[in-house]
Amino acid sequence: xxxxxxSPRHLIKEKRETATLKCYPIPRHDTVYWYQQGxxxxxxxxxxxxxxxxxxxxxxxxxxxxxxxxxxxxELNMSSLELGDSALYFCASSPKRPGTGYNEQxxxxxxxxxxx
Amino acid sequence: xxxxxxxxxxTATEGAIVQINCTYQTSGFNGLFxxxxxxxxxxxxxxxxxxxxLEEKGRFSSFLSRSKGYSYLLLKELQMKDSASYLCALYNFxxxxxxSGTKLNVKP
Numbered sequence: 001x002x003x004x005x006x007s008p009r010h011l012i013k014e015k016r017e018t019a020t021l022k023c024y025p026i027p028r029h030d031t032v033y034w035y036q037q038g039x040x041x042x043x044x045x046x047x048x049x050x051x052x053x054x055x056x057x058x059x060x061x062x063x064x065x066x067x068x069x070x071x072x073x074x075e076l077n078m079s080s081l082e083l084g085d086s087a088l089y090f091c092a093s094s095p096k097r098p099g100t101g102y103n104e105q106x107x108x109x110x111x112x113x114x115x116x
Numbered sequence: 117x118x119x120x121x122x123x124x125x126x127t128a129t130e131g132a133i134v135q136i137n138c139t140y141q142t143s144g145f146n147g148l149f150x151x152x153x154x155x156x157x158x159x160x161x162x163x164x165x166x167x168x169x170l171e172e173k174g175r176f177s178s179f180l181s182r183s184k185g186y187s188y189l190l191l192k193e194l195q196m197k198d199s200a201s202y203l204c205a206l207y208n209f210x211x212x213x214x215x216s217g218t219k220l221n222v223k224p
Contacts, residue, residue: 033211042203042214043159056211090158104149105212107158 002026004093004108012114013081021076021111025093031055032074033105034066035090043090049074050097081115088112120215122204127221132194136218138187138204145208150178150189153201153217162202163189194222 005024013019025032031050035043036059045058049068060066063081068074078085089112092105119141128134138148147166151159163173165180165187177190189202199222204215 035212042216043212045211045213048211058211088156104161104164107151107160109158110156112156 004091004106006089006091006108006111008111009109010112010114012116014116015081015083017081017115019078019081019113021078021089021091021113023074023076023091023093023108025072025074025091026095026106029093029095029106030072031094031097032068032072033092033094034060034074034076035092037088037090037110038084039087046076078113083115086113086115120204120206120213122202122215122218124216125219125221127223128194130194130196130222130224133190133192134194134220136189136191136202136204136220138189138215140185140187140204140206140215142185142206142208142213145206147207148178148180148187149205149207149212150176150187151203151205151214153203155201159203164207191220196222196224198222 007022033048034046037043046060047057047066048055052068064078066076088110090110091108094105121139149164150162153159162176163178170179175192180187201217201219203217205212
């Protein structure tokens with residue numbers, strides 16, 4: 001079965017550089033979520049999209065932006081990178097619109113970002 | 117916040133049963149989910165509860181009591197591959213709130 005695809009899997013950047021992470025949801029999933037997981041920490045919700053519109057916003061820094069495209073893939077753009085941005089970034093997709101009682105999320109393998 | 121609490125780490129023996137607890141403080145939520153996460157990998161869905169009671173899925177069961185602000189994940193017939201972190205997550209409207217996770221060590 002098709003799963004969530006994230007690219008790249010690993011990314012090394014230097015401080016103050018920019019990075020773009022991509023997420024391709026499972027076919028026919030129109031909801032995408034982004035999470036950041038620092039070393040030894042739980043995943044923190046960043047932002048979500050439903051039908052190409054921002055659905056909700058969590059603890060996403062102003063230096064980050066994201067969007068969902070017409071083919072439902074999503075990109076997380078990160079600028080002025082800081083050492084503290086080093087983390088695993090997970091994308092998850094769901095077949096249901098946000099706010100429904102049951103909304104299982106299927107996680108991608110994650111992108112490991114290292115900022116030097 | 118949701119103030120989700122889980123034990124940091126637990127150890128159990130292969131073949132045994134282990135219960136991982138999760139307590140929370142929130143005014144309301146749509147559902148409570150349990151995820152398994154191996155180090156460096158994505159969380160994978162295990163079980164969820166919307167209503168109070170026990171949900172069973174093979175070796176894994178999850179229980180919820182909304183009135184007590186309490187859930188647990190029960191793992192039976194433990195296998196070495198069950199060594200992982202287990203995340204309790206509340207789903208409220210558009211997003212998940214994850215607990216800090218419980219690292220389970222399964223020993224022979």
